Amino acid sequence: MIEIWFAIVALMLTAYVVLDGFDLGAGALHFVAGRDGEERGRILAAIGPYWDGNEVCLLVAGGTLLVAFPKALAAGLSGFYFAIFLVLWTLILRGISIEFRNHVAAPLWRSFWDVVFSAASAALAVLLGAALGNLVRGVPIDERGWFSLALFTDWTARNPVGILDWYTVATGLFALVALTTHGAAFLAWKCDGELQSRARRVATRGFPVVAVAWVLVTAATRLASPDFFAPLRSRPVAWLGGVLAMVGLTIAAVASRRARDTRAFLGSCAFLVGLMAATAALFYPDVLRSSIDPSQSLTVMSAANDRPGLAIALTWWCVGASLAVGYFVLVFRLHAKRGQLPKL
């Protein structure tokens, strides 16, 4: 039961990275792919039907963590206090820029919100990558199960660590590269004309960069958290995830070069899914890893809700998730054809 809930939380976070990843990436590319207000409007129209639902994945991941591992959510959110509010404020600015831009046609108004939207999208990609880096590196959970992190300390990945150090900045930049390329693949798939060929060019150049950055960030993980790969031998899911990521990235790189946009985007999705699955499998059974003493880590056992509660939650979760998948399929089908995008 507890293993299932670990998988569900990982699944929700993966869904969030894959789905919101493409609209964050598209936002980071806003000024690269879209050369004028009209093209930027088309980028926003391309993500328009999806971004809100994608973001809900993050909220549901939070809710799922609360019901499944309440102690981990409490310790994690209060410990990362500053970083969480940076993320929340950036999410607010980004959401509002998409909605407000559309209501006034003046070029100055639109340029302003374009800048807010793009900067917030890029910042979120970095922040989310850094968050993942923090989880992998570990946080100073004490014997009472709490911790508190400064925004930064001496930029080394050793205690006393801050939220930002060389390693978490590296994972943040890796996320920015990976999600920007993911967003480019999405725009190449959804848009047409100049916009499409520009996005395709970014994707074609981006996938090899992602591959190199992935190797570098893996090496960095070995340095920052030497034990992270130790359970690799006994975790088939980690192997499968790694292979899926490699295959996905290769397919994406080749397909993007050949202008097979749907396949390239799906390859990029597979890459992110594989990466997240491998990370989660290596992370198990920890939910929040202590950098002071591994025995103080919050694990699936020590942080979980009680079993009857988890059983009840599983019932409604299956119903709700099926409905949500249904809505997503419906929305993607309704907006499947290019050139039928709403005007923004």
Added chain:
Amino acid sequence: MSGGDALFWHRLQFAFTLVYHYLFPQLTMGLALLIAVMKTMGLRPGGDAWNDAARFWIRIFGLNFAMGVVTGIPMEFQFGTNWARFASYAGPVVGHTLAMEGLFAFFLESSFLSLLLFGEERLGRKGHYAVAIALWIGSWLSGYFIIATNSFMQHPAGHEVGSDGALHLARFGEFLLNPWAIAAYAHNMIAAVVTGSFVVAAVGAYYTLAGRHQGAAARFLRVGVVSGLVASLLVAFPTGDRQAKLVARYQPVALAAMEGRFESGPRAGIAVIGQPNVPARRLDNAIHIPWALSFLAYGTFESEVQGLDAFPESSWPDNIELLYYAFHVMVGLGTIFIALMGAATLFAWRGRLVTTRPLLWALMLAFPFPYIANTAGWMTAELGRQPWVVYELLRTADASSPEVTSGTALFTLIGFCGLYLALGLLFVALVGREIAHGPHD
């Protein structure tokens, strides 16, 4: 309550972000119903004008919805950032409804919102109608999950406390269908319809007074005034009455504080005006309606109503003055709403509303007051719950995050003040533009 007291800043930040957030969902939920009504009228033969009316409100709905979404995101996360001990203790129970809100309501709303905003041409009349209904259901479902979460904090049900002191969900049905939740939901949703009705009526009154968009204005007035009267009546009786009876039964100390009642006794009156003087333990300058409280709370004039003296001071709500005023503002405004919408309905029925300028002025200027009444109502509920965060299970003082200092909490509070001020000004300006632009393209 010194500056070094982190708890104080946690409470102020949560109160500020929550009050600000709820300015938007109350209109979203009220308007969602009224848009569904307009779209229903638009389905009839010759209903084009109603569809045009709905289209105007959908644009405002979009802006308002976006503000509700972005200000709602921090609420979910602040349970963890600022109230970590609450999340850790009550998460095994309230985590259910909070996660269900996302899964059952947010996905529904977010999937259909852009179709409601931009999909009218592609979906056709019936498809777009269905989307409007989906948004209405989604926003009202969302409301239920939040009310159910809050109701567990007001009146815990379906739970068990283990031998180690940990909270468990024992009976899911009892928790989800908490009688407190059902009463609070009815009261709250109808209060949201009051807000929606007043806003729609105010815009109708403005256009009528300004001599613009006469046809649309007449429709706005008709919908706003009729639903405004029905909702204003229902929000007082039976839903408000039922809510007050639950408070009397399960939170008698809160009722005593709401009424500024320091001494127990039968034949209790209701204070119409008066200022609670807590140090002196009395209500200054009070005017009472005799026996009314005994009757309203317990059904007979002879019923004994406990005053604050019946309870140990450690269980008193910690801001009796604010609780008293919040409750009286809500009840007073609610009474005025019935009178205003009653008069407007009477004049509309006789066909004289559009020519009765003083009444139109009153309707135009009245729209902020349901926001105040809704806010005051929630303040009554939340201040009345104090000093508990989960009633009689966990004190507010034991619920905050142990590792977050007062300086840190103050920093984020100031950040929210700045961000929300800027967003609020922009929102008002954009809604003003939409209203100035009017219902026709």
